[in-house]
Amino acid sequence: MIYTLGSTFCEARSYQMSDVDQVQKSQPSPSQSHDDVIAQFKWQGKQIDWLLQWLVKFVANTKVELGVTLSVGGNLVSGHLISHDTYFEQLADDISAPFSSFANGTDATMKEMILSFKPGESSEDTPAFHFIHLKDCRTYSTDGNPICDAGVLWRGRISAVDGFTIGLIAEKPGVS
Template sequence: MDEITEENTTMPMQDTPTPVPPDIDWLLQDLVSLANRTGMTIGITLHIGGSIISGLLIGGGQYFRQFAETFAAGFPEGDFASGMRSAYERHAKLYEDTDDDSLPSYIHLADARVFEPSGRSIPSESGTLWRGRISSVAGFHIGSLSVTRR
């Protein structure tokens, strides 16, 4: 019988499940892919270029449906507003192919706020939709920051 040693009982660990450029966090890409495919939402805080952005991670399809409604609401109801809504809702279809194995390049947040070092957020009352490049994210943590009232 062979002797059990650490060398023959441990599985080799692979740091990245798929090849990605070293400046892109594969774990964040995986979370975004999951949100895009399943509609999962989760609080997340991103560190980007010295800024802290916090909100609710949403899929790209949900982002574009909400964006279309918000953008079209800025116009008087009618054909033009309806056309604007339809134009942006079309982008949501890009995220409906659940068999697409391509890695996401963008992350989408709802109820997003940018936090200043003082702890104040922009916007201060309610968050907004936010879209950014995953390659710009330096770090992240699960959970969104809350606004403190003084």
Template structure:
């Protein structure tokens, strides 16, 4: 069996899922969840947004998945805010350029290493969510130990 699942437009959904499952078996324990990478890729390719809760060594992070392009645009706007005039525009353009869409010819073999959230909140036992309003968050997929769909809300 090949070590990678090659993108083949002729694959059925069932064949693709079986090939991904076989690939997952060969990579089990290597620390990166291929399905979470696919979710990050779909957020980028299709501009999908959806609630997710991630479990990391630092704790629980919950928010809305966004594309890397959206993340860098929003980050640039927040970061450039304190500067005025030409400096603001320069800083905004510099940061926004980091989130340019991935060229189509680079996508088939690309494995996303980061996932981006907006309105992210952090949860610890017995504590209120931090911060109350939520923030932009960028995390390494390899640092996520588990996840579930939907945003966390304490009882």
């Protein structure tokens, strides 16, 4: 199947991963040594939601931006899911901006340094992503009040996400 997103074409692939498969794959086998099991759990950390990981990879490959709301440690984080490339480009602009008043090219150096952290081109063979990036992000505490409502750039570990929904949290009427 081919889906059209604006001018981008995406091929839908059949992924043979379910929640049951993920749990079974994360279980240590009886033949593994204690050190292998510890290394496996250190590598895996908290179990990663394969669907969220796929969504992050989809956004990275298509450059689509998608509104999401994440549950992270009891707080809600709501923003536009962006690719890692877009994240690092915006981060480089934000960090280098204060240095533009210097005449010695410090801003360009800072921007170049931040862009050097950007991962290479992604493809279908790219290993799974472990970080999620949002722009125009707002964080809400458990009482519903915004902790950060300015709309910031945000980066977090996918393994730290407890749950997610597609869509943004709507602002309360009369609240800015």
